[in-house]
Amino acid sequence: MRGGGGARAPGEPGGPGRAASTGTDDDKDTETTVASSSASPVAPDARQRLTGQDLTLAYDRRTVAEHLSVSIPDHSFTVVVGPNACGKSTLLRALSRMLKPTAGSVLLDGQAISSLPAKKVARTLGLLPQSSIAPDGITVADLVARGRYPHQGLLRQWSETDERIVDESMAATGVAELADRFVDELSGGQRQRVWIAMAIAQQTPLLLLDEPTTYLDIQHQIDVLDLCAELHEEQGRTLVAVLHDLNHAARYATHLIAMRDGEIVAEGEPGEIVTAELVERVFGLRCQVIEDPESGTPLVIPAARRPRRQATAVPEPATGTKDAQAPERVAAGEPTPGR
Amino acid sequence: MNADDQPTARTTADQPTGGGKPRPGGAAQGTSAAQGTGAVQGRHAPAGRRARGPAPARTPAAGARPGSGSAGRGHRRSATLRTRGGLSVRVDVRASLVGLALTTLALAMGVVLIGTGDYPIGFADAVRTLLGDGTVAQDYIVRELRLPRVLVALLVGAALGLAGAVFQSLARNPLGSPDVIGFGQGSAAGALTVIVLFQGTSAQVAAGAVLGGLLTGLAVYALAWRRGIQGYRLVLVGIGAAAMLSAVNGYLLTKAELVDAARAVVWLTGSLGGRDWDQVWPLLLVCAVLVPVVIGHARALRMLELGDDSAYALGVRVERTRLVMLLAAVLLTAAATAAAGPVAFVALTSPQLARRLTRSPGPNLLPAACMGAALLVTADWGTQRAFGADQLPVGVLTGMLGGTYLLWLLVAERRAGRV
Numbered sequence: 001m002r003g004g005g006g007a008r009a010p011g012e013p014g015g016p017g018r019a020a021s022t023g024t025d026d027d028k029d030t031e032t033t034v035a036s037s038s039a040s041p042v043a044p045d046a047r048q049r050l051t052g053q054d055l056t057l058a059y060d061r062r063t064v065a066e067h068l069s070v071s072i073p074d075h076s077f078t079v080v081v082g083p084n085a086c087g088k089s090t091l092l093r094a095l096s097r098m099l100k101p102t103a104g105s106v107l108l109d110g111q112a113i114s115s116l117p118a119k120k121v122a123r124t125l126g127l128l129p130q131s132s133i134a135p136d137g138i139t140v141a142d143l144v145a146r147g148r149y150p151h152q153g154l155l156r157q158w159s160e161t162d163e164r165i166v167d168e169s170m171a172a173t174g175v176a177e178l179a180d181r182f183v184d185e186l187s188g189g190q191r192q193r194v195w196i197a198m199a200i201a202q203q204t205p206l207l208l209l210d211e212p213t214t215y216l217d218i219q220h221q222i223d224v225l226d227l228c229a230e231l232h233e234e235q236g237r238t239l240v241a242v243l244h245d246l247n248h249a250a251r252y253a254t255h256l257i258a259m260r261d262g263e264i265v266a267e268g269e270p271g272e273i274v275t276a277e278l279v280e281r282v283f284g285l286r287c288q289v290i291e292d293p294e295s296g297t298p299l300v301i302p303a304a305r306r307p308r309r310q311a312t313a314v315p316e317p318a319t320g321t322k323d324a325q326a327p328e329r330v331a332a333g334e335p336t337p338g339r
Numbered sequence: 340m341n342a343d344d345q346p347t348a349r350t351t352a353d354q355p356t357g358g359g360k361p362r363p364g365g366a367a368q369g370t371s372a373a374q375g376t377g378a379v380q381g382r383h384a385p386a387g388r389r390a391r392g393p394a395p396a397r398t399p400a401a402g403a404r405p406g407s408g409s410a411g412r413g414h415r416r417s418a419t420l421r422t423r424g425g426l427s428v429r430v431d432v433r434a435s436l437v438g439l440a441l442t443t444l445a446l447a448m449g450v451v452l453i454g455t456g457d458y459p460i461g462f463a464d465a466v467r468t469l470l471g472d473g474t475v476a477q478d479y480i481v482r483e484l485r486l487p488r489v490l491v492a493l494l495v496g497a498a499l500g501l502a503g504a505v506f507q508s509l510a511r512n513p514l515g516s517p518d519v520i521g522f523g524q525g526s527a528a529g530a531l532t533v534i535v536l537f538q539g540t541s542a543q544v545a546a547g548a549v550l551g552g553l554l555t556g557l558a559v560y561a562l563a564w565r566r567g568i569q570g571y572r573l574v575l576v577g578i579g580a581a582a583m584l585s586a587v588n589g590y591l592l593t594k595a596e597l598v599d600a601a602r603a604v605v606w607l608t609g610s611l612g613g614r615d616w617d618q619v620w621p622l623l624l625v626c627a628v629l630v631p632v633v634i635g636h637a638r639a640l641r642m643l644e645l646g647d648d649s650a651y652a653l654g655v656r657v658e659r660t661r662l663v664m665l666l667a668a669v670l671l672t673a674a675a676t677a678a679a680g681p682v683a684f685v686a687l688t689s690p691q692l693a694r695r696l697t698r699s700p701g702p703n704l705l706p707a708a709c710m711g712a713a714l715l716v717t718a719d720w721g722t723q724r725a726f727g728a729d730q731l732p733v734g735v736l737t738g739m740l741g742g743t744y745l746l747w748l749l750v751a752e753r754r755a756g757r758v
Contacts (some may be wrong), residue, residue: 060661098648118654119654121654123654127649127652130648131646131648132645132646132648132649133511133645133649134646135700137698137699139702142700143645146642146645147653149642149653152638155427156426157424157428158419158427158428158429175666
């Protein structure tokens, strides 16, 4: 499993044990305070550290997004969601200077990111890419140590600070006990923790994560997201993650960006923007949105499958649950009166 | 440098690991966050070759190699030299020892090789002559005839080993070495063109080899480039180029006059016979310029092995590093080929053998260079002992050994599920 846990919550695999703990209430509190303090602007705000202005993003000749502007609120845990090929990963690649915009520019601390020295950027902005390669025969400690590269030089190869931070990063991600293991012997969940440890060791105030939970099973997904939340809350880092699971996004994000077809459809605090209409508009999914009984954040329940001929009919299941509990819930598919 | 700047040696593995936490098994971390005063610090790694497949839950302490210095358990992976001024250099202890041993071996074999021939010279005499204290006859034989040959062997071996390590690291594949992906054939095509079509001098042949290798390198790079270079595409394009160039070389040979063809065939096998100072100087110059360039980029190259995205994120200038390294490796290969012909498989085997000795994941640049030098000198000595001076070109022996090794490598890779 995750090899000892370090600073982490009790190692109950799976959701129920974890979710029942008091930690959930803390999450909730922090989330609301963060959300109210940095009430997120919808218009791009040049005062934030990382912004993209009027971006046109394209691979070869295929344009993914045009005139896209975005700003990442400082000290937020921003999550970008959207259907496949909506340009969310592309946006992340552009923000991390991996992809050069065809037009527009990404600004880091007010300067065009492409004009800054590579190592300087790497000391401010980290990225956990979707796919990374662990060289054959590398140990966990060696791999995490490579996160220190932007802080090192030809004659400053391994300072005491480097060593301390690598140890701390491994402790924070619960991989300290795996330090001498070879990375390719580890399980998928452990390996993802090691990569996150490497990104943490980079010590950047801004950290971008491209689908950090892909290929992980559910308890490791939650595990990784909890870890991200910790990084965000305890170390005050600004996190930007692309996630596939809307419910994970709604639970963990302090700032949610919903994208479709290369455009930002909505952004803001999840509790405010996640509605059935938005989900239908962004994902084309009929659903209802209720309150997550664990975290109080929006929970998206996809509409039940129904025979095709009835698919266009007025959604009757919604009325059944409406009286039950959740006042926020919105009937699926059809525009609700008053909204 | 005052006394304070002297790096002081201190091992941390002997100290109780900080934090007071019991650390189970040999997999415990070698250093702790609490300390940070030591000048020489080490990380432990399980020494046994890593087991493939599902690994045991924890590497037991008993599995660590005994007797590696003061560490007591596990072998020291690296040592750090630090000065008070904040400078620090990290050295992989095992890799350094391997490099040192290989260098010693290469130099010793070089001296033995100097003593080998129709006029044998003992080891001590050879050393004395090299130091300028021999008889006139020995002096002539050593300095004019045999020393240049040995130097060419050392330099060619080192250049090929280094270039091979760079290529294999860039391609992330042991098959991505210059003799597999067409640079050797490209150099050969250049040299054959000069020999067959222009009957050029040996200097012109060398120039043709360098030019051919460079053009091939650029063509393969351009053909394999698609939003950056990927290992497999480089290997596949290179193998295609190698096949085409082999065909061209075969065609050139059929067009050649008999004398030219004989000369071409000897050149094509890769030979150290009759090498003199004219081959040494250009090769030495190329190595003197390019080896520091390659070593200077070694850290960036190591980061590239994490994948382009990770390397980018960590501040490596990915494409620039790759281009510089590729160009340097192509030039090293071309210069080596120009001096001794396409000596087979040294570039393929050296980095792999070096890696198995150092047990270190990185590109192992210097150990590979030392291994290449040692290999080629030893192979030249072997061919001379077995078949007499200049009877058999050294490339035949390296080809036979290297080919065997390549087959073994392919079988091993297949077992590991990678081919």
